[in-house]
Amino acid sequence: MSSQAAASFRLVGGRVLGAVVTMWVTTIVVFSALYLVPGDPLSVLLRGRKPTPELVEMMRAQYQLDLPFLERYWNWFTGILHGDFGYSIQYQQDVGELLAGRMPTTVWLVVYTAILILIGGTALGIASAVRGGRTDGAILVATSAMSALPAFVAALVLLFVFAGLLGWFPSFGAGGPDVASRIVHLTLPAVALAISYAGLMARITRSALRAELGSDHVEAARLRGLGGIHLFRHHVARNATVPVLTYSGILVAGLLVTSQLVESVFGLNGIGSLVVSSVKNLDLAVVQAVTLLVVAVFVLTNLVVDLVTPMIDVRLRQRKAA
Structure with missing residues (x-):
């Protein structure tokens, strides 16, 4: 070997x-x-x-x-x-059967929210880092406000405006078994959960890209005549992916924890609302199982991130191997 x-x-x-x-x-x-x-x-x-x-x-x-x-x-x-x-x-x-019945709703919500965060947060971060100037300033102000907005406050505002006043989305339940119904019912809860995390994701992406844009190896690539999309993809975005990926690992477990408030607001029959009810009623077996589930997801996602990041960043792989 x-x-x-x-x-x-x-x-x-x-x-x-x-x-x-x-x-x-x-x-x-x-x-x-x-x-x-x-x-x-x-x-x-x-x-x-x-x-x-x-x-x-x-x-x-x-x-x-x-x-x-x-x-x-x-x-x-x-x-x-x-x-x-x-x-x-x-x-x-049985707690296992209880969790199995509640799990699909929470998984749908977490996956939907994670997609919104990754797309929205990274797009804002890239625009802020690359465009600079007034665009950068406006995005920084917006993402600062987003990061400070609690999920339950966002949920109440979205529920009042888009479900109550405009009637564009349903205000209760997780929808039927088909994909379209699920997406429609979970849009407002997912957006409410995603807002603050997307703000943090945008700022992390911006900082990582800014650091790479000012690095020596990017300057050397510019001196060799590289530029545009090729320079951004191969010399900037690749290395900037590492902190974004690290935050994404924390994100998944964080969504499982914070989803309980949003699930309660929108009447979603998921893991979050289950643990709130179980804590209130001292249903210890359920609280223990959900706690272990959240920690297991956190440990597993961070393990995957820790193993994948050296494959993305060659410098990190060489440092860990040494």
Whole structure:
């Protein structure tokens, strides 16, 4: 095996091992959260409910409160590895089945929002970096305002204007099974989620492009007679992609977290609204499962980004190999 191949293998192995350790530590933290609260865990779980003997027995059986802590954790952890996330006290349903029924709506919303952010944010960032002057100033002002706008405020404004006053879009629900219905129903929620992230994406893209446009290797390429689209594509955009890609990895997990507010405003039956309801009703099994899901998505996307970026930026690959 060549030294370069060995270095690449160590890089991939190290990143994968780091992701696995992160997820394992996350399971410990998530499971231990209930037992860090002062008082009896059962009293916390029964808060706000009428403690009938049947309910008390169900809670004790589900959370195995009569077993030692490490044994409870091991049973819970091995159950997750086999796809058993527990039972929802609130919905009287297996948590895995509950998440599977809610997941499509959130996936549609996150993917739709991510597309809007990538297209809108990068387009604004490129225009700001390349055009300069008044265009740059106007875009900077606009993206600063976009970045500071909370998603729930944007959701309320869009709902009032485009669903209430103009009637262009529906105000409630995720639409039917067909693609057209989904897109129509999720447009306002996706735009509300995308606005602040698109502003940040535009500023990151602008900064990355500006840094590359002023770099030595771009100046050298200009001196060799290169210019126009060829110079931008091969000497500017390629290297500027790295910070944009890094932010995109954080973006996906961030959308899963912030979608809960928008889902509540638009009455979407997704993961976000599920976790809000579960926290309110102390449905611990659902909260644990959703928390693990969000962390898993965050770890996985950042792992992919970390492995892909050296393929894009040769300088980064050489630095990591060294």
